[in-house]
Amino acid sequence: xxxxxxxxxxxxxxxxxxxxxxxxxxxxxxxxxxxxxxxxxxxxxxxxxxxxxxxxxxxxxxxxxxxxxxxxxxxxxxxxxxxxxxxxxxxxxxxxxxxxxxxxxxxxxxxxxxxxxxxxxxxxxxxxxxxxxxxxxxxxxxxxxxxxxxxxxxxxxxxxxxxxxxxxxxxxxxxxxxxxxxxxxxxxxxxxxxxxxxxxxxxxxxxxxxxxxxxxxxxxxxxxxxxxxxxxxxxxxxxxxxxxxxxxxxxxxxxxxxxxxxxxxxxxxxxxxxxxxxxxxxx
Numbered sequence: 001x002x003x004x005x006x007x008x009x010x011x012x013x014x015x016x017x018x019x020x021x022x023x024x025x026x027x028x029x030x031x032x033x034x035x036x037x038x039x040x041x042x043x044x045x046x047x048x049x050x051x052x053x054x055x056x057x058x059x060x061x062x063x064x065x066x067x068x069x070x071x072x073x074x075x076x077x078x079x080x081x082x083x084x085x086x087x088x089x090x091x092x093x094x095x096x097x098x099x100x101x102x103x104x105x106x107x108x109x110x111x112x113x114x115x116x117x118x119x120x121x122x123x124x125x126x127x128x129x130x131x132x133x134x135x136x137x138x139x140x141x142x143x144x145x146x147x148x149x150x151x152x153x154x155x156x157x158x159x160x161x162x163x164x165x166x167x168x169x170x171x172x173x174x175x176x177x178x179x180x181x182x183x184x185x186x187x188x189x190x191x192x193x194x195x196x197x198x199x200x201x202x203x204x205x206x207x208x209x210x211x212x213x214x215x216x217x218x219x220x221x222x223x224x225x226x227x228x229x230x231x232x233x234x235x236x237x238x239x240x241x242x243x244x245x246x247x248x249x250x251x252x253x254x255x256x257x258x259x260x261x262x263x264x265x266x267x268x269x270x271x272x273x274x275x276x277x278x279x280x281x282x283x
Contacts, residue, residue, distance in 0.1 A: 007032035008086075013144050021158060022101035022151065027094040028140045030054075031086040038085050040277050042225070043262050045210055045218055047076030047102040049118065051143070053135050054091040059084045071131045074118045076102070077209040079218075081263045081277075093140055095147060100162050100207040105154040108206070161200060162207055164189045169215075186212050221258045223247050228267070232274060240267065 013026040024046065031037045031054075049072065050057070056070035060083045067073075075082075076097075086092060097105075106121060118127040130150050134143045168185035186204060190197045205211050224247040231238045240252060249255045259267050263277075270277070 008037050013141060016148070019148055019151075020098070022098060022105065022155065024096045024098045026140075026144050026147075027092075027096065029086060029090075029092045029094075031088055031090045034088055036085050036087045037090075038083065038276065040081050040083050040263070040273070041078065042277055043078050043080050043218070044096070045077050045079060045208075045215055047074065047097045047209065048078060049074055049095040049097070051093040051095075051131060051134060052090065053093070055087040055089040057084060057086060057090055057092055072118060072127055074102075074116050074121065079210065079214070080261070081265075093134075093143055099166055100159065103207040104156050104158060105151055159203070159207065161189060161193065161195070161203055164192065165200070165204060184212060217258070218262070220247050220249070221262055224249070224255060224258070228270070229274070232271070238267075238271065 009028070009030040009032065011028050013028060015023045015025055029037075029039075050069055051072045052069045056068045058066050059069055059073075059075075060066040106118065119125050130147070134146055137143050137146065165185045168188040186197055186200045189195070190200055193200075201212065208215075224243050227243050227246065228238055240255070243249075244252060244255055247255075249258075256267060259265055259270060263270060265273070
């Protein structure tokens with residue numbers, strides 16, 4: 001059974017249009033309960049920057065041990081679910097990077113779910129200094145504004161090939177049309193640019209932290225998850241056969257395999273704990 005938390009606050013802060021290519025949104029969570037709040041984050045294939053301003057957060061990402069986040073940490077790209085705990089007094093602010101946004105600002109991705117302090121990546125203490133500035137500010141909105149100001153000097157122009165890949169993916173939406181197979185964005189861009197598919201695939205992997213095949217498979221699962229959540233929200237019984245058909249799964253076992261791969265849960269178990277699952281996608 002999912003627990004009810006009356007004094008747990010979670011919300012999203014939108015990103016100004018000028019930063020729309022870098023971030024999808026910011027996520028805020030504050031625990032004013034007298035007990036810890038336990039959540040599971042659905043994989044997003046995004047790199048996330050987590051700030052903790054109150055009681056240190058606890059993050060458990062199997063097979064790694066539980067780690068404490070008392071200032072800030074980078075995770076990502078997040079390809080599998082992980083558990084996190086907000087003890088009483090915890091305040092969390094999460095910056096969700098869009099596509100190659102992290103690469104354009106701070107460089108090569110971690111390709112690991114293990115939390116890492118960002119100062120380790122930049123070989124500097126600038127994030128520790130930023131955290132002290134943020135902690136002194138009064139509201140999360142002020143903190144978001146300061147993070148955006150901090151990010152701007154690091155931001156590099158976007159790679160034209162990556163922009164074309166995103167455009168092709170948005171127009172073709174691979175994995176979102178049931179059993180129809182959309183043309184590969186990498187193949188489309190290779191045809192238009194004259195570059196080899198191999199070179200584009202390598203650039204895709206370097207800047208995003210995952211392959212085209214990985215994100216296509218995840219897109220299919222995400223559509224299935226959205227259909228499940230919609231049925232729950234509408235108080236309707238989940239029709240698994242409709243989901244299998246509409247999302248392009250061969251059979252029920254293939255769908256179950258993806259639930260276990262990304263969430264480490266069976267579909268039936270997901271229905272029972274869905275309220276404690278955090279889908280960190282922009283509203």
